[in-house]
Amino acid sequence: xxxxxxxxxxxxxxxxxxxxxTAIELKRRGHEVGLLDLDLHGPTQHILFxxxxxxxxxxxxxxxxxxxxxxxxxxxxxxxxxSPLPIKGKEKYGMVQDLTWLLDWGDIDYLIVxxxxxxxxEHLACIRAFKTASLYLVSLPSLHSISVVHRAYSLFKDExxxxxxxILNMCWLKIDGRKIYLFGKEYKKVMRERGMEIVAExxxxxxxxxxxxxxxxxxxxxxxxxxxxxxxARANRS
Amino acid sequence: xxxxxLAEALISKIEEVSSGRTPLHAKVSIGELMxxxxxxxxxxxxxxxxxxxxxRLTFTINxxxxxxxxxxxxxxxxxxxxxxxxxxxxxxxxxxxxxxPTTPFHFLPYLAHAILKCPKCGSRDFEIKSxxxxxxxxxxxxE
Numbered sequence: 001x002x003x004x005x006x007x008x009x010x011x012x013x014x015x016x017x018x019x020x021x022t023a024i025e026l027k028r029r030g031h032e033v034g035l036l037d038l039d040l041h042g043p044t045q046h047i048l049f050x051x052x053x054x055x056x057x058x059x060x061x062x063x064x065x066x067x068x069x070x071x072x073x074x075x076x077x078x079x080x081x082x083s084p085l086p087i088k089g090k091e092k093y094g095m096v097q098d099l100t101w102l103l104d105w106g107d108i109d110y111l112i113v114x115x116x117x118x119x120x121x122e123h124l125a126c127i128r129a130f131k132t133a134s135l136y137l138v139s140l141p142s143l144h145s146i147s148v149v150h151r152a153y154s155l156f157k158d159e160x161x162x163x164x165x166x167i168l169n170m171c172w173l174k175i176d177g178r179k180i181y182l183f184g185k186e187y188k189k190v191m192r193e194r195g196m197e198i199v200a201e202x203x204x205x206x207x208x209x210x211x212x213x214x215x216x217x218x219x220x221x222x223x224x225x226x227x228x229x230x231x232x233a234r235a236n237r238s
Numbered sequence: 239x240x241x242x243x244l245a246e247a248l249i250s251k252i253e254e255v256s257s258g259r260t261p262l263h264a265k266v267s268i269g270e271l272m273x274x275x276x277x278x279x280x281x282x283x284x285x286x287x288x289x290x291x292x293x294r295l296t297f298t299i300n301x302x303x304x305x306x307x308x309x310x311x312x313x314x315x316x317x318x319x320x321x322x323x324x325x326x327x328x329x330x331x332x333x334x335x336x337x338x339p340t341t342p343f344h345f346l347p348y349l350a351h352a353i354l355k356c357p358k359c360g361s362r363d364f365e366i367k368s369x370x371x372x373x374x375x376x377x378x379x380x381e
Contacts, residue, residue, distance in 0.1 A: 057335045061243040062345055079331055079342055080352035086362050087351045094371055095348045101247045102345060 003133035009152030011117035037075035046077030061104035096125035141187035165197030245282035304369030310361035
């Protein structure tokens with residue numbers, strides 16, 4: 001099983017959507033996929049992939065849900081729904097560890113891990129638990145987002161877990177065939193100066209807010225397909 | 239039965255800390271909050287230990303009392319003081335374990351922070367002082 005972690009120092013950059021889209025595209029390409037939402041305070045995968053069912057368990061462990069797209073999913077949101085989870089410090093470590101051994105994913109080719117924003121306990125616990133995972137950071141192409149994501153990049157690097165690079169989301173909006181760069185074009189230079197590789201540039205697609213996981217031939221999904229081909233190629237090389 | 243997956247994790251941990259030596263005895267502590275059936279856990283540990291060639295391994299399992307302290311009003315309380323009246327409130331969060339509705343704390347004891355509140359002031363800002371999880375306390379190996 002290959003493990004792919006999506007992280008970001010910054011919130012609201014579309015990390016959960018990129019994780020979910022990647023999982024769907026991997027499944028479409030014939031791989032068996034699991035998606036683990038490790039955002040303990042603000043899980044969202046249960047909103048992207050709603051289910052009215054109760055979580056189930058067997059002797060082998062806690063069973064992930066199965067999405068209509070065929071992706072195996074687990075998010076704490078399926079259990080505690082809208083309640084806040086003010087969990088702290090070592091308990092977060094404990095929760096991440098519990099989830100890594102408790103879930104029974106069965107035979108999957110890829111496990112996608114969606115981390116919360118920040119550079120805290122969940123992040124450290126996750127890279128300790130998944131030592132061989134490939135790690136991708138997600139950022140907006142704005143200068144302040146890149147600056148915050150660089151902090152996360154440095155943390156992972158210092159902990160011996162070199163990120164593969166950065167996925168820049170919401171780079172442009174296409175209106176009448178013309179690309180409007182929402183945060184300017186300076187980001188390429190800044191990324192170079194910061195020593196972070198751009199793995200993918202994704203467009204802003206207003207239709208995603210209506211049907212975030214409906215695969216289409218849009219620019220966003222074409223770019224996701226290209227990103228997934230790159231993730232597979234890199235995973236096969238490592 | 240979570241006892242079996244828990245036993246699997248404990249046996250793997252015992253193997254890891256024994257680093258190739260023969261484990262003879264392991265002490266395990268289980269948080270009361272998890273409502274683990276100790277007899278089932280013991281049986282699972284014995285079966286799995288034999289399967290992995292640890293024939294001489296024996297176990298001591300202690301259930302640690304679960305206690306809390308509120309960071310807002312300072313109240314200290316024990317799980318057993320509130321467990322009965324919490325049963326109804328826990329229902330929406332139950333996990334179906336082999337067909338049986340089970341407390342979510344059986345699998346994920348830290349979910350207490352999402353579900354429980356201080357019985358005095360209603361704050362969710364509390365510490366689980368003891369009895370929150372399963373721990374491998376010690377392993378005696380053959381010298």
